[in-house]
Amino acid sequence: MRAIAIREFGAPEVLVEVERPDPQPGAGELLIRVTASGVNRPDVFQRKGAYAPPPGASDLPGLEVAGTIAAGDPAELAAAGLKLGDRVCALVAGGGYAALCVAPIPQCLPVPAGLGDIEAASLPETFFTVWSNVFDRGGLKAGETLLVQGGSSGIGVTAIQLGKAFGASVIVTAGSDDKCAACLSLGADQAINYRSADFVEEVKRLTAGRGADVVLDMVAGDYVGRELRCLADDGRIVIIAVQGGVKSEINAGEVLRRRLTVTGSTLRPRSVAFKGAIAGALREKVWPLLEAGRIRPVIERVFEAADAAAAHALMESGQHVGKIVLRWTNE
Structure with a gap:
């Protein structure tokens, strides 16, 4: 798969496009074919060497994605009200800057009705x-x-x-x-x-x-x-x-x-159960507001994934209002 890796700690230019083996979901996980990845301040800190991924997480940056479910145990998916091919967004502990991303099922939410994947990718982390x-x-x-x-x-x-x-x-x-x-x-x-x-x-x-x-x-x-x-x-x-x-x-x-x-608090190292409980509250109390248009994603700019360095430069400039998103073209 295509991915954006941190070649070495430093300026935005250390973000480089690489080929990585396709990740495989384990028990309680699903695989997302990524359409869009959110860019967040912790990604910048990780790129600079100031925010290491928690143990067991991917070394690739990226804490939120949106796309379609490409793989996962059908019974586990069904228990969460999901199935292969569903559009979801997810909070992840790393690995979001990639065309394929593994996510714990409890940390996944359906894309709110009326929103595209670009908008959905801007939701989970914030x-x-x-x-x-x-x-x-x-x-x-x-x-x-x-x-x-x-x-x-x-x-x-x-x-x-x-x-x-x-x-x-x-x-x-x-x-x-x-x-x-x-x-x-x-x-x-x-x-x-x-x-x-x-x-x-x-x-x-x-x-x-x-x-x-x-x-x-x-x-x-x-x-x-x-x-x-x-x-x-x-x-x-x-x-x-x-x-x-x-x-x-x-x-x-x-x-x-x-x-x-x-x-x-910091959210990234917390347990799947803890994050899953937040996901449940969001689905019940906030997702209806998104679907009704009472609240909305705010996106400053969308970059192609290969331009992740430019996305980070914009983030660090402070000249943005709302979210910055990377777009993936999957063939």
């Missing part, structure tokens, strides 16, 4: 991540306020739409007025340009001094201490990436007095 961290770990409820750091990212545009769909108010930060406008067009209630305004003071002003109930943080570093200051009492910070560094200085007294929570 939707699994947002659901697990904002709703399960962060406990966001209707009527609360969600602050999303990096609202124009793939995670951000998903968090905006899911937060609004489930009755929360959503404030986002973004790095330009144009990105702020894009977030507002997706349903965000307020958008803060963090380059020209202090998000702590703005969140306090926009919430009449109350603060946000949940913060989805992809920055960490010195943001954590600042985020504590703009939390409501009993508020929760959920860290899902550390682009600003791994060390934070916080006021522990404030945590105690106002019953604040700082938590976080």
